[in-house]
Amino acid sequence: MLRNLVGRLPLPSRRVQRAVAIAAVVAQGGIGVTGSVVRVTGSGLGCPTWPQCVGGSIVPEAHPEYAALNQWIEFSNRMLTGVVILVAALCVITAWRVQIDQPRRKRLVKLAWAMPGGVVLQAVVGGMTVLAKLEWWTVAIHFLVSTPLVWMAVLLLHAFNEGDEEPRWLAPKSTLTALVVVMWAVLAAGTTVTGAGPHGGGPDTHRLDAPIQALVQVHAGLLVAYLIVLAVFGMQLMRQNTPKTLWQRYVLVWVVAVAQGGLGSLQYALGVPEALVSFHVLGSALVIIVTAALWCAARDRGPVTANTPAAPEVATVP
Numbered sequence: 001m002l003r004n005l006v007g008r009l010p011l012p013s014r015r016v017q018r019a020v021a022i023a024a025v026v027a028q029g030g031i032g033v034t035g036s037v038v039r040v041t042g043s044g045l046g047c048p049t050w051p052q053c054v055g056g057s058i059v060p061e062a063h064p065e066y067a068a069l070n071q072w073i074e075f076s077n078r079m080l081t082g083v084v085i086l087v088a089a090l091c092v093i094t095a096w097r098v099q100i101d102q103p104r105r106k107r108l109v110k111l112a113w114a115m116p117g118g119v120v121l122q123a124v125v126g127g128m129t130v131l132a133k134l135e136w137w138t139v140a141i142h143f144l145v146s147t148p149l150v151w152m153a154v155l156l157l158h159a160f161n162e163g164d165e166e167p168r169w170l171a172p173k174s175t176l177t178a179l180v181v182v183m184w185a186v187l188a189a190g191t192t193v194t195g196a197g198p199h200g201g202g203p204d205t206h207r208l209d210a211p212i213q214a215l216v217q218v219h220a221g222l223l224v225a226y227l228i229v230l231a232v233f234g235m236q237l238m239r240q241n242t243p244k245t246l247w248q249r250y251v252l253v254w255v256v257a258v259a260q261g262g263l264g265s266l267q268y269a270l271g272v273p274e275a276l277v278s279f280h281v282l283g284s285a286l287v288i289i290v291t292a293a294l295w296c297a298a299r300d301r302g303p304v305t306a307n308t309p310a311a312p313e314v315a316t317v318p
Contacts, residue, residue, distance in 0.1 A: 006093060007100045014161070020087070020094045021157035024115055027087040028149045029285035031080060031122075035142070036281040038077045040274035044134045044205070046074035050127040053078075081123060088115035091156060098160075107164050111156040118149040134205040136195030140188075143281075147187055150285055154292035163302030170246060171298040175233045182226045183291050187284060189219040197272055216268060223261050230254065249294040256290045259283065 012020070038044055046066055047053035053060050053075050060071035095112035099105045125145050129138040193215045195208035208215075234250060260283035267276040 003096075003100070006096050009093070009097050011101060012094050012097055017094055017098065017160040018157070020090050021153065021160055023087045024091050024153040025150065025157060025289060027084045028115070028118070028146065028153045029282075029289065031077075031084050032143060032146045032150075032285055033278055033282045034077050034080055036278045038074050039139070040277045041070065041073055043070035043073035044139075045130070046070035046072070047078065048130070050130045078126075081119065081126075085116065085119050088119050091115045095156075095160075104164055108156070108159045111152055111159050114152045115149070115156070118145070118152070121145060122149070136206060136208045140191035140195055143191055143194075144188060147184065147284075147288055150288045151292045154289055155296065158293075158296040161304055162296075162300075163304055165302035167299035167301050169299050170243060171240075172233070172236050173298070175229065175236060176295060176298055179226065179229045179233060180291060180295065182222060182229055183287065186219065186222040186226055187288075189215070189222050190284065193219050220261075220264070223257070223264075227254075227257060227261075230257065243297075246294075246297045249290070249297040253287075253290045253294050256283070256286050260287055 038046075046069075047060065048066065049055055052058050053071065054063055054066070060068065060075050062068065063071070091112040092109075092115065095105075095108045099109045122142070122145055125138075125142050129135075129142045132138045192208060192210070193212065196210050196212040196215055197207075230250075230253060237246065237250065260280070263276065263280055263283055267273070267280055270276065
């Protein structure tokens with residue numbers, strides 16, 4: 001029945017498909033940034049229970065132990081999850097409507113379903129984080145779970161505009177895969193720096209008992225490794241006939257990665273001010289986005305299926 005309802009909707013135009021997918025990228029990346037605002041303002045336990053805000057109420061109420069501002073900051077971040085769910089639902093509906101007319105586009109629907117599935121997973125992990133009183137490793141998991149969702153949102157954006165053939169690689173896949181692996185290592189190392197840093201989301205949260213200078217060096221060293229792999233990838237591109245789009249994406253990765261590294265260094269030198277923490281989280285999302293865009297530009301899946309209803313099959317008489 002649900003399929004019939006979706007099938008009655010008008011076929012979304014390419015512009016609508018693109019807009020929905022871009023909204024998914026923004027939503028998946030943006031919720032991490034708003035989460036960092038909760039953390040640096042010490043509002044992580046502004047709503048100390050989950051799914052309620054305080055015992056007996058889903059919304060903030062006056063409480064002697066929790067400041068009203070902290071409650072509303074945490075509550076607002078929870079409400080933004082509703083926006084992410086709405087965007088995820090639009091992704092599924094849009095991809096499903098396209099797939100009804102183009103039955104071969106199953107990959108598109110699978111990527112779209114990853115959006116609401118990821119939101120549900122994040123809600124569960126977020127609840128665990130609150131119930132664990134913001135233990136640093138739960139906060140790290142909460143952040144890391146969001147990173148593949150940003151990646152898949154970028155893949156969904158490209159899937160709307162490409163075919164479904166087996167990928168034909170235009171650049172060395174092994175080097176690009178190494179780049180992606182190192183990228184996630186950088187992100188994981190960054191969560192340990194956060195875990196030992198001053199912004200735990202609350203005044204009494206347990207912190208990672210490790211020398212932050214050593215953690216910062218590991219994090220920075222992995223970023224250098226990322227840039228080295230990126231440079232190797234660029235030299236490989238120079239040896240072949242590389243499409244202009246791929247070169248543009250490659251240059252963009254360098255710009256974002258170097259800017260993110262510079263921002264991290266500035267943040268550390270200034271004693272980790274709150275505003276720069278959120279900008280650094282935004283930079284992390286941008287690194288994922290541009291790296292995923294580079295990945296997509298490095299392979300060809302053929303032309304996109306025509307955005308018209310599939311012709312009905314005509315039965316033949318033997």
